[in-house]
Amino acid sequence: MGKTIVVFIGPAGAGKSSLVHAYSKWLEETFSYRIYKINLDPAADYIPYTPDFDVRSIIDVHRIAIEYGLGPNGALLKSMDILANKIDIIEKVINSIDLDFVLIDTPGQMEIFIFRDIAIKLMDILKRISRQLVVVFVIDADVIHRYEDYAFISIMSVAIQARLGVDVIPIINKIDLVPKLDVVGDLISDAKIVIEKLRTLGTYGEMMSSILSTIWLYAKATRVPRVSAKMLENIEELHRIVHELTCVCGDLT
Numbered sequence: 001m002g003k004t005i006v007v008f009i010g011p012a013g014a015g016k017s018s019l020v021h022a023y024s025k026w027l028e029e030t031f032s033y034r035i036y037k038i039n040l041d042p043a044a045d046y047i048p049y050t051p052d053f054d055v056r057s058i059i060d061v062h063r064i065a066i067e068y069g070l071g072p073n074g075a076l077l078k079s080m081d082i083l084a085n086k087i088d089i090i091e092k093v094i095n096s097i098d099l100d101f102v103l104i105d106t107p108g109q110m111e112i113f114i115f116r117d118i119a120i121k122l123m124d125i126l127k128r129i130s131r132q133l134v135v136v137f138v139i140d141a142d143v144i145h146r147y148e149d150y151a152f153i154s155i156m157s158v159a160i161q162a163r164l165g166v167d168v169i170p171i172i173n174k175i176d177l178v179p180k181l182d183v184v185g186d187l188i189s190d191a192k193i194v195i196e197k198l199r200t201l202g203t204y205g206e207m208m209s210s211i212l213s214t215i216w217l218y219a220k221a222t223r224v225p226r227v228s229a230k231m232l233e234n235i236e237e238l239h240r241i242v243h244e245l246t247c248v249c250g251d252l253t
């Protein structure tokens with residue numbers, strides 16, 4: 001087996017770093033896999049795992065703020081652009097890893113990653129290094145309450161896929177805080193319900209339901225795992241989809 005690369009993307013606080021920690025722990029304990037963990041968040045104050053490569057060793061966001069006279073957001077954007085120009089360092093590191101999994105944690109604010117060159121440059125490198133590559137789009141369970149919210153994450157997830165050219169698995173984290181989530185978890189069986197519900201919501205609802213019908217027609221993995229990084233709940237469901245998307249071996253429904 002070559003190395004499987006999993007990149008965690010998502011809004012600030014959704015639980016990317018916690019999931020890198022939870023997934024790596026679960027993979028080590030369940031399969032004795034050897035994991036390499038990469039932190040690409042230059043502004044991280046606390047990381048729940050011990051990174052094997054830490055971007056903070058090559059980028060000092062506080063020094064950049066002073067050097068360029070920038071505020072916190074400007075310094076983060078500058079950091080990402082500097083990192084994009086130092087991407088060969090990351091390439092060398094990942095190329096030299098001879099382990100089962102590489103988990104990559106991205107900056108807290110997803111926009112400073114996904115809207116910059118760094119995301120495209122990194123994905124190009126990762127695609128060259130391994131065909132076993134997948135992106136996990138992490139969403140906080142507390143923002144998913146309605147059918148429209150479900151439509152929103154499906155559309156966002158496809159938009160990320162379109163920009164990066166890599167399969168994206170949307171997952172709902174912090175399920176321990178929202179025990180009764182009034183949306184579906186298996187879109188193959190429940191797609192019809194969501195689409196019909198959306199259709200009753202007027203013009204925008206109709207538009208969303210047609211977009212979703214098309215998205216789900218082409219989607220490779222339609223399950224949306226609900227996990228808790230904190231309680232290590234349902235991590236196996238996340239892994240099942242990562243495995244199916246990266247091993248070219250099975251049923252994706």
Ligand SMILES: Nc1nc2c(ncn2[C@@H]2O[C@H](COP(=O)(O)OP(=O)(O)O)[C@@H](O)[C@H]2O)c(=O)[nH]1
Pocket residue numbers: 010011012013014015016017018019108173174175176177227228229230231
């Ligand atoms: N209750 C609960 N809290 C979580 C979970 N995952 C992450 N958190 C908390 O959410 C906050 C943000 O998590 P973090 O992993 O740093 O988010 P990131 O910005 O996406 O990397 C931290 O206080 C975590 O302890 C979870 O599954 N359940």
Ligand SMILES: [Mg+2]
Pocket residue numbers: 016017018041044105106107108
């Ligand atoms: Mg983080």
